[in-house]
Amino acid sequence: MSKFLTTLFIALCFGSIAQTSDHRLSNNEIKELAKDAYLFGLPAVWIEHQYYVNSYATEAQNAKAPVNQFAHGRAFANAESREFVGANTDVLISSASINTTDEPLVITLPEMGDRFWLMQFINTWNGVPAVPTSRTHGGQARTFFVVSPEWSGEVPFGMDLVRTDTEITLIVLRTYCSGVEEYAEVNALQDEVKIIPYSQWNKDYQVPAHVALNETVDGTKDVNALVFGKSNETFFKDLSRLLIKNPAYTVDTPMMERIAKLGITPREDFSFEGFSKAQIKAIDEGVAEAKQAIFARARDLGELKNNWILTYDMGRFGTDYTYRSAWTMIGVGGNLLEDAFYPTTILDADGEILDGSKHNYTLTFTKENMPPAHTFWSLTMYDDESYLVANEIDRYRRGDRSDMTYNADGSVTIYMQAERPSEDKVSNWLPAPKRGFRVALRIYTPMESVFNKSWLPPAIQKNN
Structure with missing residues (x-):
């Protein structure tokens, strides 16, 4: 059965039971269903807003x-x-x-x-x-x-x-x-x-010089603010509408059957009408728990190895809906592992927060343990808000396509510190802020050692 037909089948079978839910569902069941529905549906609501914000021009x-x-x-x-x-x-x-x-x-x-x-x-x-x-x-x-x-x-x-x-x-x-x-x-x-x-196609097509703005959407606000600022009724109304032409995966059928008990099915007319005040309160509580779960999961988006967070399943989230929602909130459109691998960290080898006001740091790749990229790799510096770091040489990354100096044994050491190092190290200097920071290692078209998890990035060492 196609995704569209599966979605339609669920809608026809379950419909909305909001009018009778107080007789069939306890408030605790309603709260759990609302939590599940929010965790499941956040990407759809979020990405629709991203779509309209991106095209509001x-x-x-x-x-x-x-x-x-x-x-x-x-x-x-x-x-x-x-x-x-x-x-x-x-x-x-x-x-x-x-x-x-x-x-x-x-x-x-x-x-x-x-x-x-x-x-x-x-x-x-x-x-x-x-x-x-x-x-x-x-x-x-x-x-x-x-x-x-x-x-x-x-x-x-x-x-x-x-x-x-x-x-x-x-x-x-x-x-x-x-x-x-x-x-x-x-x-x-x-x-x-x-x-x-x-x-x-094959005609003298010219891109329109001017397109009218879609005034039915708000394309000026941050997507975060738009999504998390919605009333819960509006959120679920949007989700129900989106399910009509954006069907869930076949693997989502059990979840679609669950949330149909709240009346969340492919439809245009979802509302809280027919729910009691106690039921709406239960829905609000469920959504609040869902948001807490998303924010908590956003701090744990991969495996922790050598104090780096390693994510191997971007774009392939399966039925881990909390994980999928957390990644949607953090970054829409992560690369598949075949194309790029992005280890990130805010920790040094001792498990302490990276802080350019307290320490200088080094990251050394041995000749045998270089980032395994078929194309290229880079290391980028960000402050503790994930923005690029102002520095005297306007440098934000180092990598295998940078003019770095390699050691006699074929290894390479990158120096992460706020103060300019000695001249013999400047080519390998990645300027850090005088505060907390994080770094992201990007490996493009990774080799098999990434897929089988035999390659791990080395831990970042304090240098003083």
């Missing part, structure tokens, strides 16, 4: 573009940037909110040569239905035929099929850039990335 500019247009990041973030936490300084990011309901879309990519690129499709559940990359498609120019879940037909000659599996779909295109010296070259590649309605 009359023309493509900065990080926003109208639906079915790309917004291109033309330069790396810097220490003054406060638009995103955990900013990436390895790739320039292009993003789009797309809609394939009316017709398929054609997305063209220019020839990339040996440059790393990754075009990730993100669905309503923070899953990754497709991710063509340089790993899977090489560096030749490509044309992708992007269709809705219900589309059937013949794929045009010379195009690669990409099928979305929910109505709400985001795209994040990452293109490697070595730094300022490559901006012009990478920006030119970005300009050749096009989204074209299929009906306009």
